[in-house]
Amino acid sequence: MTQTPADQQSAPSPDQLREQIEHTRHDLGLTVQALADKTDIKARARQRAGELKEQAVLKAVELKAQAAKATSQVQDKLPDSVNDKAAQAAGQVRATTARAGQMWEEKAPEPLRQKTARSAQLARDHRTVLLAAAAGITAIWLVSRRKKD
Template identity: 40%
Template sequence: MSTQRPDQEPAPTFERLREQIEDTREELGHTIEALSGKADGKMRLHDQATAVKDQAAAKGAELTDRIHDAAEHGVQLLKDHTPDPLLDRAARAAQRLREKTARAARSAYRTPDVAWQESGPMADPARARRLPLLAGGAAVVVLLIAVRRVRRQR
């Protein structure tokens, strides 16, 4: 006769224990797969973000190259369509401007401090509006060149 109570299950056999261990291992394997899937999802998102970042950098570099090429092409077209005498004249004017600027810089070192102090109140407004003044001066030079060119063509 057995010493078991009717509400208890019989003691598991060796084969039954082995089956339970296999079932537990299988469940554990599914759990690990699920957890690694979640971690893998984070890695996939990280990889996708890196890929998008790299793709954006490549596209930016490509666009920069295209803009640079277009600008070079525009400069070349401008040079091709600008008459040689005008280019020569512009080069001579630029050289004269460099020489005059160098002369002015040399004379500025010889200018007495009193002159600088007296000219300061008059020069400050011009310094504050340097860009518009330079742009206006450049526009006047371009306009004068265009007018002279039109007059010579008549």
């Protein structure tokens, strides 16, 4: 079978074929990368955990602002005598806490004090995570209460 002039005109040139091959390779590379990304479960889990952490932190900030606003509103409505009594009670609580801390230092065994100190330091080091978790649990609890009502 011989080629007609029309067949020769419709046949792609070598440069066009190279360009098509490069385009196909590029598309195939993108597809393979997308499939590899989908199968990397650890990376996807880390990404999702990061997103959830960010959401929890934002929610914690929002809840903290709401709590501060509610506290301010309640304090504005309380009479001065109640505020004075609350301040006295807070002072008594601080004093009692200080005495309890002194007793703890005097009477608790050293290994227990060391373990407690390590736990407290861990809590301080991971304060954001703990606050985010508490905010998340609080949000879930509030939502479940609303659904029941």
